[in-house]
Amino acid sequence: MKKYNIAVVGASGMVGGELLGLLESRRFPVGEFYAFNSGRKPARVIFRGKKYACSAPSFEALRKADIAFFVSNEEVSEKFAPRLAAAGVWCVDDSSQFRLAAGVPLVIPEVNGAELKPARRLIAGPNCTLTGAAVALAGIHRKFRVTELRIATYQAVSGAGKAAMRCLEEELRGYFKTGRVPVLKDRKFPHPIAFNLFPQVGGFDAAGNTGEENKVEAELKKIWGDSRVKISCTSVRVPVLRGHSLALWFKTARPCSPAALRAELRRTDGLAFFEKPEDYPTPLKHGDRTDVVYAGRLRRAKTAANEYQLWVVSDNLYKGAALNSVQIAERIVKL
Ligand SMILES: NC(=O)c1ccc[n+]([C@@H]2O[C@H](COP(=O)([O-])OP(=O)(O)OC[C@H]3O[C@@H](n4cnc5c(N)ncnc54)[C@H](OP(=O)(O)O)[C@@H]3O)[C@@H](O)[C@H]2O)c1
Known part of the structure; x- marks a missing residue:
């Protein structure tokens, strides 16, 4: 079997750690393996039982890879990915840098895997929040056309990376020591997150929407290839460690019924649907x-005859990032 040299930029991060585990557990045919971090502090990762020291990336070092996963930040992706892709290296980017760029496919394999083409070597993975909605409603949108979609999100702390997880841990430790949630000096969020929640993920635009809310709208439209669907979202950060939850309200253009929607959800690729109301998913499980x-x-919403409600949970670090990227890689090696 052909093997592929793999580079992971951001190997010491939250998504990077999961990516390494998934490449191993899914037996991706890895030849040489290269691990990169910021280079600011020494870090080692373990892959297939072997320790690798992480170093700062360079174009020359990354060029040795057949596939480079970018799981660091926008600046790093911007610096290396387009040039590498032009040189023939497959670049799978989990940052938001190229998600909306023309000519860059934004891919969830089970929803729009047909976007993957041999000539398009730079591929973006979507924001971890909308992945749940994009997958859950993909079949319903194809069959009944979603015209309006309202989303309230309940987003886990790990969605903001390892520094955010450290903040939550420190706040909890402080609370159990003193009985008060401390306000940390170098906190990652606008407010303490322990025993709290806030409707702000990212900065605000002039209209009062956050960056996350705008990403959900724009990226979902691109993935579904449909700019007509009206999407409005409120993103909320909650003190959950892992797993983003979504409350969805959607209207359809074509007439449907709860039974027809259930049938569609049962056959939607990449989705496990619970039929009984009391069997709803939770982030912990x-x-x-x-x-x-x-x-x-x-269920049918009480607000309009053609409006329905659905509760969705997905793993922001797996399907929202690392797993989706590995699934993209599994497809591109077959192109
Ligand atoms: N967390 C999620 O649920 C999620 C979901 C979808 C997409 N994403 C995206 O995935 C990326 C990684 O997120 P994360 O949550 O894993 O963040 P993280 O835990 O903060 O990890 C960031 C990683 O990037 C590395 N890095 C930072 N600056 C670098 C540089 N200049 N050159 C090379 N590497 C550098 C860090 O290395 P050091 O350890 O040396 O700092 C670390 O390995 C981000 O673009 C994020 O938007 C995250």
Whole structure:
């Protein structure tokens, strides 16, 4: 079997750690392996039982790879990915840098895997929040056309990386020591997150929407290849460690029924659908190292005859990032 030299830029991060584990557990045919971090502090990762020292990336070092996974930040992706892709290296980018760029496919394999083409070597993976909605409603959108979609998100702390996880841990430790949640000096969020939540993920635009809310709208439209669908979102950060949850309200153009929607959800690729109302998914059980998106509590909304509600949970670090990237790689080696 042909083997592929793999580079992971951001190997010491939250998504990077999961990516390494998935390449190993899914037996991706890895030849040489190269691990990169910021180079600011020494870090080692373990891959297939062997320790690798991480170093700062350079174009020459990355060029040795057949596939480079970018799981660091926008600046790093911008600096290396387009040039590497032009040189023939497959670049799978989890940052938001190129998601909306023309000519860069934004891919969830089970939703729009046909976008992957041999000539398009730079591929973006979507924001971890919208992945659940994009997968759960993909079949319903194809069959009944979603015209309007309202989303309230409940986003885990790990979605903001390892520094955010450290903040939550420190706040909790402080609370159990003193009885008060400390306000940390170098906190990652606008407010303490322990025993709290806030409707702000990212900065605000002039209209009062956050960066995350705008990403959800724009990226979902691109993935579904449909700019007509009206999307409005409120993104909320909650003190959950892992697993993003979504409350969805959607209207359809074509007439449907709860039974027809249930049938569609049952056959949607990459989705596990719970039929009984009391069997709904939760992040602790269904958002932690899970390969599929989970949905439940489908019901007719009380606000309009053609409006329905659905509850969705997915693992932001797996399907929202590392697993989706590995699944992209599994497809591109077959192109
Ligand atoms: N967390 C999620 O749920 C999620 C979901 C979808 C997409 N993403 C995206 O995935 C990327 C990684 O997120 P994360 O949550 O894993 O962040 P993280 O835990 O903060 O990890 C960031 C990683 O990037 C490395 N890095 C930072 N600056 C670098 C530089 N100049 N050159 C090379 N490497 C550098 C860090 O290395 P050091 O350890 O040396 O700092 C670390 O390995 C981000 O673009 C994020 O938007 C994250």
